[in-house]
Amino acid sequence: MSELISLAGELDAGDALARVRDRFVLDDVVYLDGNSLGALPAGVPARVADVVARQWGELRIRSWEESGWWTAPERIGDRIAPLVGAAAGQVVVGDSTSVNVFKALVAAVRMARGDAEGDSRGAARDEILVDATTFPTDGYLAESAARLTGCTLRPLAPADVPGALGPRTAAVLLNHVDYRTGRLHDLPGLTAAVHAAGGYAVWDLCHSAGALPVGLDEHGVDLAVGCTYKYLNGGPGSPAYLYVRRGLQDRFDSPLPGWNSHAEPFGMRPEYAPAPGAVRGRVGTPDILSMLALEAALEVWDGVGIEAVRAKSLALTDFFLRCVEEYVPEGRVESLTPAAHAERGSQVALRCDDAGDVMKRLVARGVVGDFRAPDVLRFGFTPLYTGFAEVERAARVLGETLG
Template sequence: MSSGLPAGVSLRAEAAWLDAADQLAGVRDRFVLDETTVYLDGNSLGALPATVPDRVADVIAREWGELRIRSWTESGWWEAPERIGDRIAPLIGAAPGQVVVGDSTSVNVFKAVVAAVRLAAADSRSRSRSRSRDEILVDATTFPTDGYIAESAARMTGRTVRPVAPAEMPGAVGPRTAAVLVNHVDYRSGELYDLPAITAATHAAGAYLVADLCHSAGALPVGLDEHGIDFAIGCTYKYLNGGPGSPAYLYVRREHQPRFDSPLPGWNSHRDPFAMTPDYAPAEGPARGRVGTPDILSMLALEAALEVWQDVDIAAVRTKSLAVTDFFLRCVEASAPAARVAPLTPADHTRRGSQISLRCADAKRVMGELIARRVVGDFREPDVLRFGFTPLYTSFTDAERAARVLGEVVS
């Protein structure tokens, strides 16, 4: 997204020109935003879509208040986990019938990792292999919860966890590997990892890949079906704007669904849930990933939030993401002393998600001052400033103002 402006034009003027040419600029109006604030924390909590308040009010007043129990059938509550999963599917490169919404990201990581280990064990038995696949490879830079869950899954299944840097995973996976758990985008640095290459190496070794998409879904193309990824999980309150604590999702590749052995079989994932039988018979399709009663209020808020994606091309989102983060880096370079802030996020587009992380010696104080001046990002210990760029509503003017205020604070 080149400006084409003559040399010497100010960054503020260039930002205005880029906003005027931005094909996604109109989508910003679909959100509730305070125009006096630059909000660059959508990688932690997305902004409120304008369609959500009225929808939630209707769910509470009419579907719950008037229809009550009838809404499970008359308002489509029962089918919501799969219906909303199909709304998310195209945003992560999946065909319908492979995504189910519900539970938290942590719970879904547990389901996916244990299911992957069980698939690998079944493969070994069917091929009469004497050596079992006794290790789970985990992204060494992962969000802490993923590591905690992997350790618990390993204890439960008699495996061990081996932390490996994502760049080294293709060479580390081998005949002992049952499953690989990797983040698509690093939550600290914003680095985008080569998920297709890691998946290909995992499959070549006979193991299964579990991808955490929390920091990529809704910000860039993922291509789950295209790249043969086995399982994927992710939250919906970041770039998907589903609201605080909105339910997560679980992707189970279609070919694995008949053998998906969830460690959390609940009545909602039973083939005949209302039969209330003591024996468990798993449902067909993505419903096999359900557990208990869906959290309907937050689930239907998420469904309304996903309406902002109507007519939005995820490829255009990626183009905007790279353009606005490039522009922000240029503005930071022009505004802030290099001795005070240094980019942590790779400049290479093939290795960048949709956030920019900067190293800053007193990051906590600096972020506090930025927020006081109505530029909202966040920080991670010990010295990382994080700025999340949500292409649906972050403008180039936002990027220029944030960098300019950052320069004032650190100078």
């Protein structure tokens, strides 16, 4: 035990991101649930107070122009863009992840069908492939999108996707990181395979953005969505985002056209004409209070590179697994998270027979992770504020709880 405690101290002393911890509101609880809800950035309360008291309370409707409310979805999108490997002008913030998944998936099918119409071979694009292990909502939305577009839906394990692709493939919806196990899927390889088959790749980045490099532009991803309340620390229910690759923006045909995505939003014309660029991913009036809270939260990323975050994430999860092996009685837990760095996100999932009760006991002792039915303990590691001494303590308390 003393060896691991000493090692944790050495690792914390050499942590280049330790300085960022002060940008958050934290206490003596070991918080390992940032993969569900990130901690509160210290600058957010004052910013929200200003938005409510001055921008809304005093300026009122003038704030749409004078406080920049109207352009917030694109402005904050450009702030997120570097964190997912995208150039400016391709990310727009707004709506929920679910709504953006629906927009992206239906638009992908429509683009694939547009390609097919110009194909002299008459290729039919009438099939959607979806990650069978996905977060349930993505599956529900994929099923609804398939019914709406007349497509067949094929749920598959991500590893089986390449072998299932073909001339009927319109779109493929995949998770970058599995929410249960923390497995990191091969975004570059799977995207290339989808493109080789003539389909469009839609990626859900909820469990990767802000924890590791994504490389949307580099790997030619077509469409991507993600939430902002996990590793991006935007707050409960903070708005999601939609990425539309620049080369596809003039063809992006959203199934949810709204006045905010109209080329002339205040023209009040009965005919819909989409705005140019990623702005056509907007729908209705932006949720300003939560959106501007998110903008303030993203300031914690000033001077922080995503590569440094990834390096610390891997070091944290490696150290946690080492401590678990040392402290937890043999046979009591089983790691579901891949050992290989290339296949690991920023969480560790442990299978445990009485996981729900165990997590309650951990929380009571000041170690907060979460439980996923039926038997998974999840621990999310947010490199911006998680330290190695906390990791050692969490594993030690887990071992004592299970022992």
